[in-house]
Amino acid sequence: xxxxxxxxxxxxxxxxxxxxxxxxxxxxxxxxxxxxxxxxxxxxxxxxxxxxxxxxxxxxxxxxxxxxxxxxxxxxxxxxxxxxxxxxxxxxxxxxxxxxxxxxxxxxxxxxxxxxxxxxxxxxxxxxxxxxxxxxxxxxxxxxxxxxxxxxxxxxxx
Numbered sequence: 001x002x003x004x005x006x007x008x009x010x011x012x013x014x015x016x017x018x019x020x021x022x023x024x025x026x027x028x029x030x031x032x033x034x035x036x037x038x039x040x041x042x043x044x045x046x047x048x049x050x051x052x053x054x055x056x057x058x059x060x061x062x063x064x065x066x067x068x069x070x071x072x073x074x075x076x077x078x079x080x081x082x083x084x085x086x087x088x089x090x091x092x093x094x095x096x097x098x099x100x101x102x103x104x105x106x107x108x109x110x111x112x113x114x115x116x117x118x119x120x121x122x123x124x125x126x127x128x129x130x131x132x133x134x135x136x137x138x139x140x141x142x143x144x145x146x147x148x149x150x151x152x153x154x155x156x157x158x
Contacts, residue, residue: 024078025062025064025078027061027062027064028059028060028061028091029060029061030061032059032060032061032091033055033059033061033090033091035093035094036090036091036093036094039093039094040093040142040146042142043138043142045135045138046138046139046142049131049135049138049139050090050139052126052128052129053117053118053126053128053129053130053131053135054090054117054118055090056081056122056126057080057081057083057084057085057118057119057122058084058085058087058088058089058090059085059089059090059091060085060089060091060092061091062081064077065125067125080121080122087107088104088107088108098150098153098154098157099150099154101150102147102150102151102154105143105144105146105147105150106147108139108143109140109143109144109147112131112136112139112140113136113140118130118131
């Protein structure tokens with residue numbers, strides 16, 4: 001029984017020490033979204049959807065909840081955001097070619113239509129990120145219209 005108590009004590013100390021370490025936070029400037037917003041000109045309802053359901057994981061601007069200060073949750077969230085930005089980063093919109101923008105919007109439409117985005121693990125703690133049918137239609141209509149513009153650019157450049 002003595003060894004069990006020692007193991008528990010060591011684990012407790014490790015958990016406490018781990019609280020002083022964490023991944024780098026994704027707390028960029030809202031200005032990083034301006035090029036995307038200027039170019040794509042989403043209507044107000046779509047801007048709200050993007051802000052509430054997308055930006056935390058798909059931009060350089062993440063609003064962290066209080067529980068992000070707890071290790072290992074902060075590492076899990078950090079990985080989650082990093083992975084989301086790898087797939088689509090609205091803050092890096094200007095770095096994408098027209099073909100890539102078109103492709104990213106195609107993926108956005110598909111993921112939202114199939115209910116894969118926003119992720120259930122995100123909506124559990126961010127109820128406002130759950131998309132209604134009307135929001136899905138508004139978001140996808142805007143993205144499809146934007147894709148038409150990008151595809152026209154692609155065709156004219158070929």
